[in-house]
Amino acid sequence: MHGRGGQGAVTASRIIATAAYEEGTYSQAIPMYGTERRGAPLTAFVRLDDVRVRERELVHTPDISIVLDPLIAKQQAVVDNLKPGGLVILNTAHKPEEVELGGDFKVATIDATTIALETLGRPITNTAILGAFAKITGLLKLESIEKAILKYFPGRLGEMNIAAVRRSYEEASDPIQAVVTKAPAEKVDIHVGGYGVLKDVSSWRLLTPEIDVDTCIGCKNCWIFCPETAIEWDEDTMKPSIRYNACKGCGLCANECPVDAIEMVRVEA
Amino acid sequence: MSERITRAQIPLSEMTITPGSACQGCGAALAARLAFKALGPNVIRHGIPCCPDSVTKTPRTGTVFEGGGALLTGTSRGLKAIGRDDVKAVAFYGDGGTYDIGFQGLSAAAERNEDVLVLTKDNEAYMNTGNQRSSATPKYSMTSTTPVGPKSRGKPRHKKNVPFIFAAHYVPYVATASVGFPEDLIAKVTYAKDLKGFRMIIIQAPCPVGWRYDPAKTIEVARSGVQTGLWPLYEIEDGQNFKLNYKPKELKPVSEYLSPQRRFRHMTEDETAEIQEDTTTKWDTLTRADELGRLII
Amino acid sequence: MVGNKAAATACKLARVQVASAFPITPQTTITQYLSEMYARGEWDFDFVNVEGELTSQVVVQGASRVGARTFTCTSGPGLLYMHHPMQVTGSGRLPVIMAVVHRGYKGMQPDHSDLMSQQWTGWGHQYVEHAQEILDSLLMAYKVAEDPRVRIPIAVGYDGYVLSYTAEPVEIPDQAVVDEWLPPNKPMPSILPDEVDPSTFGRGWGGGDPQMPWKTHHDAIMGMEDVQKEIMDSFEKTFGRRYGNGMIEEYRMDEADVAIIAMGTIAGTCKAAVDKMQADGKKVGLIKLRSYIPFPNKDFQEWAKKVDGFAVVDRSICPGKGGPVYMKLRDALYDQEEKTATLQFHAGLGGKEVRVHDFKMVGDKILKAAKGEKVEKITWV
Numbered sequence: 001m002h003g004r005g006g007q008g009a010v011t012a013s014r015i016i017a018t019a020a021y022e023e024g025t026y027s028q029a030i031p032m033y034g035t036e037r038r039g040a041p042l043t044a045f046v047r048l049d050d051v052r053v054r055e056r057e058l059v060h061t062p063d064i065s066i067v068l069d070p071l072i073a074k075q076q077a078v079v080d081n082l083k084p085g086g087l088v089i090l091n092t093a094h095k096p097e098e099v100e101l102g103g104d105f106k107v108a109t110i111d112a113t114t115i116a117l118e119t120l121g122r123p124i125t126n127t128a129i130l131g132a133f134a135k136i137t138g139l140l141k142l143e144s145i146e147k148a149i150l151k152y153f154p155g156r157l158g159e160m161n162i163a164a165v166r167r168s169y170e171e172a173s174d175p176i177q178a179v180v181t182k183a184p185a186e187k188v189d190i191h192v193g194g195y196g197v198l199k200d201v202s203s204w205r206l207l208t209p210e211i212d213v214d215t216c217i218g219c220k221n222c223w224i225f226c227p228e229t230a231i232e233w234d235e236d237t238m239k240p241s242i243r244y245n246a247c248k249g250c251g252l253c254a255n256e257c258p259v260d261a262i263e264m265v266r267v268e269a
Numbered sequence: 270m271s272e273r274i275t276r277a278q279i280p281l282s283e284m285t286i287t288p289g290s291a292c293q294g295c296g297a298a299l300a301a302r303l304a305f306k307a308l309g310p311n312v313i314r315h316g317i318p319c320c321p322d323s324v325t326k327t328p329r330t331g332t333v334f335e336g337g338g339a340l341l342t343g344t345s346r347g348l349k350a351i352g353r354d355d356v357k358a359v360a361f362y363g364d365g366g367t368y369d370i371g372f373q374g375l376s377a378a379a380e381r382n383e384d385v386l387v388l389t390k391d392n393e394a395y396m397n398t399g400n401q402r403s404s405a406t407p408k409y410s411m412t413s414t415t416p417v418g419p420k421s422r423g424k425p426r427h428k429k430n431v432p433f434i435f436a437a438h439y440v441p442y443v444a445t446a447s448v449g450f451p452e453d454l455i456a457k458v459t460y461a462k463d464l465k466g467f468r469m470i471i472i473q474a475p476c477p478v479g480w481r482y483d484p485a486k487t488i489e490v491a492r493s494g495v496q497t498g499l500w501p502l503y504e505i506e507d508g509q510n511f512k513l514n515y516k517p518k519e520l521k522p523v524s525e526y527l528s529p530q531r532r533f534r535h536m537t538e539d540e541t542a543e544i545q546e547d548t549t550t551k552w553d554t555l556t557r558a559d560e561l562g563r564l565i566i
Numbered sequence: 567m568v569g570n571k572a573a574a575t576a577c578k579l580a581r582v583q584v585a586s587a588f589p590i591t592p593q594t595t596i597t598q599y600l601s602e603m604y605a606r607g608e609w610d611f612d613f614v615n616v617e618g619e620l621t622s623q624v625v626v627q628g629a630s631r632v633g634a635r636t637f638t639c640t641s642g643p644g645l646l647y648m649h650h651p652m653q654v655t656g657s658g659r660l661p662v663i664m665a666v667v668h669r670g671y672k673g674m675q676p677d678h679s680d681l682m683s684q685q686w687t688g689w690g691h692q693y694v695e696h697a698q699e700i701l702d703s704l705l706m707a708y709k710v711a712e713d714p715r716v717r718i719p720i721a722v723g724y725d726g727y728v729l730s731y732t733a734e735p736v737e738i739p740d741q742a743v744v745d746e747w748l749p750p751n752k753p754m755p756s757i758l759p760d761e762v763d764p765s766t767f768g769r770g771w772g773g774g775d776p777q778m779p780w781k782t783h784h785d786a787i788m789g790m791e792d793v794q795k796e797i798m799d800s801f802e803k804t805f806g807r808r809y810g811n812g813m814i815e816e817y818r819m820d821e822a823d824v825a826i827i828a829m830g831t832i833a834g835t836c837k838a839a840v841d842k843m844q845a846d847g848k849k850v851g852l853i854k855l856r857s858y859i860p861f862p863n864k865d866f867q868e869w870a871k872k873v874d875g876f877a878v879v880d881r882s883i884c885p886g887k888g889g890p891v892y893m894k895l896r897d898a899l900y901d902q903e904e905k906t907a908t909l910q911f912h913a914g915l916g917g918k919e920v921r922v923h924d925f926k927m928v929g930d931k932i933l934k935a936a937k938g939e940k941v942e943k944i945t946w947v
Contacts (some may be wrong), residue, residue, distance in 0.1 A: 037321075038484075040292070083489065181367075183416040195321040195324075196289070196321070196324065197767075198288045198289065225299065225451070226299075227291060227294065227295050227296075227323070228288045228323075229283050229287045246287045246288040250293035250487070252294050255488070256488050256489075264485075289768075311759050312759065313757055313758075313759065325767070326767055327759065328762040330628065330631050330757055332651060332869055333624065333650045336620065336621070336624035336627075336651050339616065339627075339628065340624050340625075340627045342586075342616075343584065343614075343626060343629040343630075344629065344632055345628075346625070346628075347583070347629030347630070347631065347633065347634040348632055349612065350583035350584050351632060351634055353758060354674060359705065369849060374620070374621050377617035411941040497633070564885055
């Protein structure tokens with residue numbers, strides 16, 4: 001299960017494991033070891049079995065890959081280690097036919113971000129993908145997932161998440177065989193643990209800043225306040241430009257712009 | 270005391286290598302970026318366990334969590350021994366490494382007046398391990414180890430006044446700074462860099478994850494911390510000479526700082542009023558000290 | 567000269583650049599000697615009086631990291647307090663030298679439990695017998711630790727009181743000769759801004775096989791054996807003294823049927839006992855163990871072919887496990903074709919005196935065991 005820190009991939013893996021336990025199946029949910037960073041891509045794993053799960057290692061060749069984030073869903077790495085004939089469930093607004101990941105596997109898609117925004121009011125997509133998971137795989141009953149959700153989110157929050165799961169269950173449709181056969185090139189890291197310099201953090205962004213240079217008054221706020229030096233300053237034109245591979249989409253620049261010359265937009269392309 | 274600079278005087282060249290692995294909107298990553306702009310390349314950066322902020326184009330060294338003050342001492346003495354005291358020993362530690370587990374060693378280094386510069390990114394809790402309280406956590410703040418419940422109102426006690434404690438070691442320079450005031454921060458680091466002896470700058474570095482606000486609001490939160498008087502910007506030299514760097518005609522109400530942060534969302538009106546009164550009292554003392562130019566404790 | 571003065575004198579001879587320590591009995595007088603030497607300006611060095619042992623360990627770590635030659639020292643509880651940063655010094659491959667003035671942690675008197683408890687920190691561990699050996703071993707320790715093949719910190723242990731505060735003659739080598747034999751330390755790799763490799767900037771944690779740093783560290787310590795032997799030869803050539811091959815020092819083993827294995831000051835008492843036993847026609851010799859880490863496996867395997875019994879006198883015990891030297895020796899001998907009798911003796915714990923007649927008893931028992939007679943395997947002396 002691939003997601004970003006704050007999207008709830010680890011919780012989703014635990015909900016699946018708990019739901020399976022409700023149905024009398026043995027299960028195990030393991031997060032990838034390392035430190036979790038808000039916004040940073042990460043991976044969690046679930047094993048389901050009829051007997052107690054003894055192995056305590058990461059899942060290196062999964063049967064199913066679930067991707068909670070639309071930008072991570074574009075990365076070939078999310079299907080690279082799938083077993084032949086496996087299944088990938090992607091959070092994306094695209095149809096399965098439009099998915100550009102290559103290999104021998106089945107693809108299903110669900111627009112979990114929209115579901116989450118409309119049912120929870122926040123882009124936390126972990127539960128919004130579980131309905132689709134239940135329907136497409138047939139591995140778990142919807143009721144078991146709902147029961148498990150209430151264990152993790154009691155009360156009103158649970159009810160909201162259940163609404164997300166139900167809608168995702170209804171909207172999910174059957175997977176199709178992947179149409180692309182050749183694997184596209186790798187772009188960004190899909191798991192970030194620990195410390196150091198990264199190549200490209202585009203996959204961290206939910207919203208992307210866009211600068212209207214005509215409105216810009218050259219105050220340098222966006223430049224001086226960017227924690228990642230993703231805003232470059234041109235001293236000749238006195239205008240900023242964005243280095244998108246370093247932008248995590250925090251929105252600080254847009255917030256600090258005194259003339260609203262920076263807009264945060266939802267870009268999936 | 271430091272000299273004011275303008276936005277145009279901030280060096281354009283960057284000392285950080287990005288993107289790094291900090292969270293979105295990380296105040297500490299920005300603190301590192303700004304501070305190392307002022308420091309330049311001729312430093313050895315010292316680290317102890319803390320959040321990842323920004324990777325810098327500097328050599329680095331590190332040790333055990335509690336060893337921060339000692340490692341700085343060793344590097345500084347070692348550099349003198351090999352005839353390279355042109356290189357500065359600079360720490361970039363968190364509040365845990367400064368206020369708590371690293372406190373003893375730093376206090377001892379201050380007492381010995383080691384020739385070192387300590388920069389603390391204060392995000393007011395142990396954020397690297399997931400937001401547990403530290404002695405830098407302000408009163409009423411909810412953390413994962415000071416949750417709110419029938420028997421708890423968040424952290425029961427005030428934040429420790431670490432800048433004053435270090436000033437009481439009669440060291441050459443102690444200052445506070447904020448990522449919301451980059452010119453002030455850079456001016457202070459630039460000034461402190463070339464002083465001799467123990468220098469410390471505590472930089473408030475808001476943490477969207479732990480303080481529970483939208484990452485886009487990091488600067489807003491930092492700025493209102495200063496404008497409400499909860500994070501005053503000042504400098505203390507030789508444990509006595511005092512200067513307040515930001516003096517508005519009137520402070521903004523503390524609720525402007527507290528309410529956007531969900532770590533304070535459980536606070537009652539009475540509790541907010543208590544913080545307001547406490548802040549006003551402390552601010553009065555600071556402004557009087559500023560008029561005198563001398564520290565009053 | 568007392569043992570602690572010998573240690574401080576070794577610092578001066580080695581031209582230590584940065585020393586740091588926190589006073590603790592029975593190490594205290596080293597800090598005083600160093601402070602006096604600093605005050606008198608006896609040589610160009612820096613002595614950092616710190617607020618605790620943990621800090622002293624980290625101070626020398628920092629100074630060593632930029633290339634200075636460093637020294638620290640402590641005893642018993644102070645050493646336990648240093649445990650955490652000692653691991654960083656070890657895995658940082660910093661050639662720090664530390665004198666450990668043994669103090670057991672159940673009281674003030676010496677046993678070897680302090681240094682023994684630091685086995686996992688990745689240092690070389692040596693145990694020495696007398697004041698001359700302290701001075702000589704510290705000088706050799708710098709040469710071994712700073713050798714590019716090694717780069718491992720070394721702790722030189724000697725017993726508190728009976729050695730630290732006991733006066734005996736010590737021959738002090740000529741400074742010019744030491745300077746030539748022990749050139750200045752060089753840091754590797756440098757972290758000075760103008761010398762550092764910029765490709766190391768931002769190299770994060772993770773990536774690569776996480777076991778590799780452990781393997782290279784272990785291999786480096788195992789490799790110390792040959793370097794220690796080589797440097798012992800070079801030391802003898804220059805200064806005219808030697809202590810066995812550096813790893814072990816044999817005493818009257820030529821005619822011996824059995825060997826007593828002991829470390830530190832009690833090895834000296836054992837030498838006196840061996841003289842008496844051999845005068846009485848008992849063929850008992852001593853193998854003084856100098857280097858516990860790395861352990862002289864090869865030497866003991868060779869000696870096992872020549873003698874019929876080993877009596878190990880351990881001056882420390884891991885409660886619930888036993889004597890560390892005994893365990894390590896049995897481990898070294900496991901693959902020998904012929905079994906050699908071994909006996910375990912617990913002695914000198916908590917500073918209990920170990921006397922000549924105690925060693926005579928040890929000798930008698932191992933002689934019996936070597937002949938195949940039934941003797942209890944473990945004896946509390």
